[in-house]
Structure formats: C-alpha cells, structure tokens
Amino acid sequence: EDQVTQSPEALRLQEGESSSLNCSYTVSGLRGLFWYRQDPGKGPEFLFTLYSAGEEKEKERLKATLTKKESFLHITAPKPEDSATYLCAVLGGGATNKLIFGTGTLLAVQP
Amino acid sequence: NAGVMQNPRHLVRRRGQEARLRCSPVKGHSHVYWYRQLPEEGLKFMVYLQKENIIDESGMPKERFSAEFPKEGPSILRIQQVVRGDSAAYFCASSPTGWDEQYFGPGTRLTVT
Secondary structure (H helix, E strand, C coil): CCEEEEECCEEEEECCCCEEEEEEEECCCCCEEEEEEECCCCCCEEEEEECCCCCEEEECCEEEEECCCEEEEEECCCCHHHCEEEEEEEECCCCCCCEEECCCEEEEEEC | CCCCEEECCEEEECCCCCEEEEEECCCCCCEEEEEEECCCCCEEEEEEEECCEEEECCCCCCCCEEEECCCCCCEEEEECCCCHHHCEEEEEEEECCCCCCCEECCCEEEEEC
C-alpha cells in the first residue's frame, strides 16, 4: 500500500535558522512527488513537483530534493511568513491519479 | 486568471439534511479531484472525475456520497443524510492532465449539528 510519512510533526525555528523537513514514501511506480504549503483555513498551495531521484527544485528560501526513498524540503534563513504546514504527496503508478498525502509538518518561525 | 473556486466556503447542516458542495476548476482543466481533511488527519482522496465520467471513486463512502462533473457547469459533491462524522473540510483540486500537479481550491468547511 502506498504510504507517506512526514517528520517532524512540528518544528519551531528562530528567524534565520535553517533546517530541513523530511518526507519518506513507499509507493509502487512513483510518477511524481509534490510539496504543498497550507495556511490555516486555506487550501494547499502548490510549491514543487519532483519526478526522479536526484532532481532538485528551488524557490526563494525553499529547496526540494528527491531520492528513491525520501524527499527533503530545505528552508534557508526562514522568515516568520514561512510559518505554515508543509505537505508532501505522492502520485503512484496505476490508472488512478489520486495523491497520497502525508500528515504534514507544522512549521513556526519566530522573529 | 481565476484558480479553483469552491462554494459555499462554510456550510452548516443539521443531521439528516443534504449537503451540496460545488467546485469550478481552473479554466481549461478537465481533471477534478475531491479530498477530505479531518482535524489532526491528512488530506484523504475521495474521487477523481473527468467531464461526465467518474474515473476513480475508491476513496468515497459507498453510501450517501456521490459526485458528478457534468459537461457544463461545476463539479458537485453531494452528501445525503449527513451525520456528525461528515463534519470536515472538503477540498477540490484540478489539473490539466492526470499526472501534473493538482491545484487546490479554498475548501468548503462542513459542520453538521
């Protein structure tokens, strides 16, 4: 069964303190791994898609990387506005296009 | 350039009533997905539709829940005879193809009293 596990569940950082969020997955035939950001009371906001091991994507202070078993979301010199829940999801093989989500990492960046 | 639109944003129903949730995908997107998010749980897939077709409804309860995406108009998620356990945030997403990133709407928060 396809499964996604995110760690840590919650992370508190000081402004400027870099860190990484982890997403480990088991899936048959990975077709894509997606990172989203979700603010309270809002829908997930798309950040990145990664398709194959070794791939990296960057956007402002965020960088996503992918291996055959896990993905990391690196946050460099975070700011308070980076505070949110970060969700990881995988698209597996087969005819369905449903995303399997992890439960997320709640990030709080303190000034 | 509107994104995914959902309405209503908040919906309160008494036990036994019907709930209708609407979703208009991004213009040009023909793939629509519904997910449910319960407190302290992750997003769970419910159903995947293309125009006039249900492709995968494996995540949807077999009773009381139905979904459609007609040729014209929004996608509808319908919950009949709601119970308190149906209280959750329901999100719609759309994508241009089946394997691209999915773009999410703001969600409908259903409260069953």
